[in-house]
Amino acid sequence: MDIPMNDKNRQNMYKLLRNLGDVQGIARMTVLSLNSFIESIRQLQCTRKELQPLYFELAEALKSSQPKIIPLIHLLEQFEEEMKQTLTPEMGLEEIREKTIESLEAKIKLFQDNAARVTENGLKYINNHDVIIVHSASSVVTNILVQAKEKWNKRFEVVILEHNRDRTRQIIQALRDADIEHIVAPAYDLSHHIDRATKMFLGALTITSDRKIVAPSGTAGTVGQCHLNGIPVHLFANTLHYSHKASTDQYIYQEEEDTQSANMDFSITTHSHDLVSLDLINHIVTENGETKKDATAS
């Protein structure tokens, strides 16, 4: 067996999680992580004695990721709890492997079921002739838009605010495939679309105990502008996104990028995510339906 996970391996893993999260969004990232966990367990070659510490070491490392992936953390906590109760000294290597995979698959199903219910609950928030602003659309928001058109044949328009090329491409693709009318505009161009907008939809990485939403960069500005103009903001997230901890504990990291203009060098500091006050949100929709804002605080 190799030495325990060193800091380099840990940082490498966090970097991969960040890269994938930026492109895929937190919901897909959670499922991808659990699937990767399952696949790595399948391939793992070790003794019975080594197995359990390895599982828990990886789960612990994932729970400490930067930034925190709250749905994944909740699911891994459930997984660890289950494993502690399920695993007995009499169990053989293959039996443990089987039980572990079974438990992780159940976690994926739980997450997907919750997401599907949020989507189902979100459909009623779309009306004909709506003009919906989306910024950093999560997979659940994308699914709501697509299903509203495909299942309920709603006629509406989407204003996609571009903030991340890959994520924007994904939502454009989904809307094109579903034949949903849409335009793409830079996020800083929002003021030219705000007059005809009827609502804004967003997803969230985390909803913290101090009533903040952790969302992709740029979200705060868009939400703020919608709030000022009286555009109702809808947040769609399943309860696995709720954190028991405050926004200061979410490991939002900052990066500095050196740049140059004419003969002057300077660095630009950016944060990985925005923090948005829950006070600016009008509707919070979870797998249990619309939830009161107060219910989010632990």
Place this chain on the structure above:
Amino acid sequence: MEGATVPIIVFLIVYALITFELVNKAVSALLGVMVLLILHVVDEHTAASLIDFETIMLLLGMMSIVAVLRKSGFFSILSVKIAEMTKGNPLKILILFSIVTAVLSAFLDNVTTVLIIIPIIIELTRGMGLDPKIYVISQAVISNVGGTATLIGDPPNIIIGSKVGLTFNQFIGNLIIPVVIAFFATLLFMWFTNRDKFKPIDNNLAKLFSVQLLLEKIKVEFLNVRIDQKLLIKGLSCLIIAILLFVTQTVTKMSPGVVAVFMAMVLFTISGVDVEHMLEEVEWSTLLFFAGLFILVGVLEHKGVIEWVAQKVFLRIGDNPYVMVLTVLWVSGIVSGFLDNIPFTITMIPIVHLMLEVNPIPNNILWWALSLGACFGGNLTMIGASANIVSVGMAKQAGVHISFLEFMKDSAAITIITLMIASAFLTLYLWISL
């Protein structure tokens, strides 16, 4: 050799410009041709007649088919699938990517092959915390080995096949054995000399997990183009039909150049692609480079320079067939390592013709010696083959710096091993043939 001084000087200057990459290759060759035209060493009509259009057509056709296949997303799917199949096992990465590189190189040009393979192999190995250098070097070297197997695999073979009239089947039938042996010898060498770096990671859960994430990241990055299934099917069908027509050349009497351009035009017609855009993907500078070189070497041949070199250098070795074959093989191998193997092959063809007049060695063995020497020899140094230059350049862009000596440390040993394999094969083949 009357009036040969000017073309010799022009040829040597062009050769130097190409070798040291002082000026773009195509510009160097065409500049040389223009000097000859301005000085009335040759007229325009004669110059045009010296171009081997069969070679140009074959390259043009294959480049066009590859351009359409690239647009379809075929190469992205292929490389991602291979990355997934490796499951992050370092030895599997070496073996599976090498097999794909060798096969692709045999049917596409080597530069296209490394352009497809190198980015993903760097992403995969670096993401796993492995040293990408050995993987980059191995793929560059393997592309040159794999390309040796077929008429269309490597420019020296295209030139030999076209100028000498050898068929696709003759190439593959005669060269497959030494190429397969050389392929395995190369893999064995890379594994043996770096065996501590190919340890499996299947006893480390965290690394296995990171590899799974990495494979997902690679999928997202490399499959970000929309896969056009209809275009993919049409492109692959045309490529397969082209290869079938190459194989049945003796029956259809269609030359490889005609087949390639014909299938490319059929593909353009049925696929509905933006032809202007596709034609931008064709490496016109390479085609112009070939055309210029054909003229320069043709003029030297007309002026008797090639015959003089043959008489003074190659025909002095006598008429012992074993000595002739091994001399052509090793001279080609060593020279191709330091000079571009395309102009070298074009120069050697009339020389080999003259050698065959002295001793008609059977079964085209002298041509196979030239092919094996020019193709395997390209691996000797970083500048020996276009695929090496492109691979090292792409690695550098990705932040992986491979020095001339670092490349040569592995590649020179592989070249000597593969040339020894070729020597043994050709000696045995000659012994059986005589």
